[in-house]
Amino acid sequence: EVQLVESGGGLVQPGGSLRLSCAASGFTFSSYWMHWVRQAPGKGLVWVSRINNDGSSTRYADSVKGRFTISRDNAKNTLYLQMNSLRAEDTAVYYCARDPSAAGGWFDPWGQGTLVTVSS
Amino acid sequence: DIQMTQSPSSLSASVGDRVTITCRASQSISSFLNWYQQTPGKAPKLLIYAASSLQSGVPSRFSGSGSGTDFTLTISSLQPEDFATYYCQQSYSTPYSFGQGTKLEIK
Numbered sequence: 001e002v003q004l005v006e007s008g009g010g011l012v013q014p015g016g017s018l019r020l021s022c023a024a025s026g027f028t029f030s031s032y033w034m035h036w037v038r039q040a041p042g043k044g045l046v047w048v049s050r051i052n053n054d055g056s057s058t059r060y061a062d063s064v065k066g067r068f069t070i071s072r073d074n075a076k077n078t079l080y081l082q083m084n085s086l087r088a089e090d091t092a093v094y095y096c097a098r099d100p101s102a103a104g105g106w107f108d109p110w111g112q113g114t115l116v117t118v119s120s
Numbered sequence: 121d122i123q124m125t126q127s128p129s130s131l132s133a134s135v136g137d138r139v140t141i142t143c144r145a146s147q148s149i150s151s152f153l154n155w156y157q158q159t160p161g162k163a164p165k166l167l168i169y170a171a172s173s174l175q176s177g178v179p180s181r182f183s184g185s186g187s188g189t190d191f192t193l194t195i196s197s198l199q200p201e202d203f204a205t206y207y208c209q210q211s212y213s214t215p216y217s218f219g220q221g222t223k224l225e226i227k
Binding site for chain 2: 108
């Protein structure tokens with residue numbers, strides 16, 4: 001079964017840092033592009049970042065560029081999102097998702113999400 | 121950046137109804153348009169990719185159409201489990217973007 005499981009969320013103060021992880025199983029992780037998508041409480045979906053299969057290419061939403069870094073460890077079947085200089089507006093559930101088409105840009109499956117709360 | 125606009129934002133319908141949700145892109149995105157369903161507290165689920173391709177395991181009552189800037193998601197006969205929020209998403213270029221969502225409620 002293809003599965004993605006996020007972890008690492010929690011409460012952090014403004015200006016703080018957090019690293020999210022996404023453990024993949026049930027498929028050849030190193031063959032797929034991966035994404036992070038977030039959803040603020042009661043709001044819609046917002047794409048955050050993507051990484052290609054070997055980690056050599058990344059893209060970011062303008063709202064996180066320079067503060068967030070996406071990476072992956074294909075040996076550990078794990079995707080990461082390092083989040084620095086966190087702001088209240090970064091409060092959201094963060095989902096990792098696989099791009100099943102390698103570059104088609106759609107997301108399937110999604111993990112269950114991990115909640116990040118930025119507050120003092 | 122490409123803006124995606126869905127209409128309506130909310131919709132009331134009954135079991136058995138035929139429902140159509142519209143998504144418009146701020147510029148042409150060819151067929152790089154995907155649809156998701158989200159129920160409260162759950163992760164989104166892919167329904168349709170590349171405008172009209174039905175994701176494996178998704179019931180055939182769901183269909184997608186369109187190209188360029190205008191797209192539709194149609195549910196041919198609503199079932200109780202279809203009451204959810206639906207999002208379109210463009211994958212033509214990064215930053216990828218979603219519509220604001222359409223909440224489908226029971227009448």
